[in-house]
Amino acid sequence: MIDINKIREDFPILSETVYGKPLVYFDNAATTQKPRQVVEKIVEGYYKRNANIHRGVHFLSQEATEAHEQARQEVRAFINAKSSNEIIFTRGTTEAINLVASSFGELLSDGDEVIVTQMEHHSNIVPWQLLQRRKDIKLKVIPFDENGVLKIQELDTLITPKTKLIACTHVSNALGTINPVKEIIEKAHAQGIPVLVDGAQSIPHFKVDVQELDADFLAFSAHKIYGPTGMGVLYGKEAWLDKLPPYQGGGEMIDKVTFEKTTFNVLPFKFEAGTPDFIGSTALAEALRYVNAIGIDTIAAHEQELVAYAVQQLSRFDNIRFIGQTKERSGLVSFLIGTIHPYDLGSVLDKLGIAVRTGHHCAQPVMDAFGIDGTVRASFGIYNTKEEIDILVAGVERAKKMFKQ
Amino acid sequence: MTINEKQDEIIAEFEFLDDWLDKYQQIIDKGMSSAGIDPKYKTPENLIEGCQSKVWVMAEYKEGKVYYQGESNTDIAGGIAAMLVEIFSGHTPQEIIDTDLYFIDRIGLKEHLSPTRSNGMLAMIKQMRLFAIAFKAENENK
Numbered sequence: 001m002i003d004i005n006k007i008r009e010d011f012p013i014l015s016e017t018v019y020g021k022p023l024v025y026f027d028n029a030a031t032t033q034k035p036r037q038v039v040e041k042i043v044e045g046y047y048k049r050n051a052n053i054h055r056g057v058h059f060l061s062q063e064a065t066e067a068h069e070q071a072r073q074e075v076r077a078f079i080n081a082k083s084s085n086e087i088i089f090t091r092g093t094t095e096a097i098n099l100v101a102s103s104f105g106e107l108l109s110d111g112d113e114v115i116v117t118q119m120e121h122h123s124n125i126v127p128w129q130l131l132q133r134r135k136d137i138k139l140k141v142i143p144f145d146e147n148g149v150l151k152i153q154e155l156d157t158l159i160t161p162k163t164k165l166i167a168c169t170h171v172s173n174a175l176g177t178i179n180p181v182k183e184i185i186e187k188a189h190a191q192g193i194p195v196l197v198d199g200a201q202s203i204p205h206f207k208v209d210v211q212e213l214d215a216d217f218l219a220f221s222a223h224k225i226y227g228p229t230g231m232g233v234l235y236g237k238e239a240w241l242d243k244l245p246p247y248q249g250g251g252e253m254i255d256k257v258t259f260e261k262t263t264f265n266v267l268p269f270k271f272e273a274g275t276p277d278f279i280g281s282t283a284l285a286e287a288l289r290y291v292n293a294i295g296i297d298t299i300a301a302h303e304q305e306l307v308a309y310a311v312q313q314l315s316r317f318d319n320i321r322f323i324g325q326t327k328e329r330s331g332l333v334s335f336l337i338g339t340i341h342p343y344d345l346g347s348v349l350d351k352l353g354i355a356v357r358t359g360h361h362c363a364q365p366v367m368d369a370f371g372i373d374g375t376v377r378a379s380f381g382i383y384n385t386k387e388e389i390d391i392l393v394a395g396v397e398r399a400k401k402m403f404k405q
Numbered sequence: 406m407t408i409n410e411k412q413d414e415i416i417a418e419f420e421f422l423d424d425w426l427d428k429y430q431q432i433i434d435k436g437m438s439s440a441g442i443d444p445k446y447k448t449p450e451n452l453i454e455g456c457q458s459k460v461w462v463m464a465e466y467k468e469g470k471v472y473y474q475g476e477s478n479t480d481i482a483g484g485i486a487a488m489l490v491e492i493f494s495g496h497t498p499q500e501i502i503d504t505d506l507y508f509i510d511r512i513g514l515k516e517h518l519s520p521t522r523s524n525g526m527l528a529m530i531k532q533m534r535l536f537a538i539a540f541k542a543e544n545e546n547k
Contacts, residue, residue, distance in 0.1 A: 019425060343458045351425040352426075403480060
């Protein structure tokens, strides 16, 4: 049984008030709050282990290097990668995807095709469009139906001999839909096509095992799983990472540099140019330890209960429209009330101390598909409670009257 | 009434509303009861597209004075738009250009002018001033 009150005590920000009201934080899909343990790890890092890592002969540098590489091991274990060589530290999901688009993109030829889904975050659309400026590649899209469920059968016709990569989100940040990535990967692998999974919205909410999925690449952000901002991970199968050219050039990623020729470092360092965020990596590892101590399955069950409760309670409004109605839903509820604009509803909820996100959630093609400007999104984390959902429902009720709906 | 008298009148209206939601209610009601913009002016040229919401604004110049129409697809931004239209309409370009727009801050709605809100409000105010500047230039060149 999960002791929410005890968990909440770990997150000082949750006892803050906004406009004199207790904070109800339902914007976890954007970023999660940080437990004391993670913040203390950052402080401890700067106070006790601050020295540039790798190649340092002095004590502090050794300590910092060890902590950083230990963090890599913990990330490896968390997603069950085979080797820590497959764990590349990045600034976040966005940089991880850009890395693949840039480096994998080097292997593509004019006429090649990349498939994404209609429910991608802009960060899994725009990097491919940038690549299109350099190479004449085609971007194809797996559409979704009126419930926000991928029309996976269309993949059979979308895949051609020219398809070189499928890049798809595990969980939609706008709809909450959990996509059948395992099935997508099986279909892709049957044709010899690798798959990049955007795990930004799945990693914090349920167990993701890269070997079980057989994913070729997987990207996620630390700050969405109670870790620090500016830190992320790209998992890549070693065979693939070996094949890809480096992303950025600089220190760390080199083997030998002369003005005539430079050779590159081995994995994972080949993709980590410059001084890595060795404080952020240890803080991420601390966040993963925090999640492990509660248990990712326990977290998943708790959040499923919150989502089900939110859907049930919000359903009392006869003019509610849920955007995305799938059985396989994770972590969030996206909705509209009558003709109230999301901006208006979000502004009123804000004054009641409730933090929700409004707008297109960086997934404009999703909004276009539903013919709407945006939604109100309540997204949950381990510290949220049913009582907070009751506050949200009461807030919506209040707003409904204010906007005469 | 001068522009500042109009601003002060709005501030007085809000002064007795302690609760945030009462303030919002007042703004929402203003938006809902405003004449908005004549549908024929609801064109792409008059549209200011914020990330969160849309605002339409247009202006006419009659006998030395500027008359605005404005509307938003959200009620809160629409209410603010209605107040801006009310405050600026019927004044000379110079009066509009010289205005220190203080009422939004004073009624506690400053955050709706924050660029991070991206609701088009800042752009609307800028556009309203640009109309005034353009009319002034046009007038001086006659």
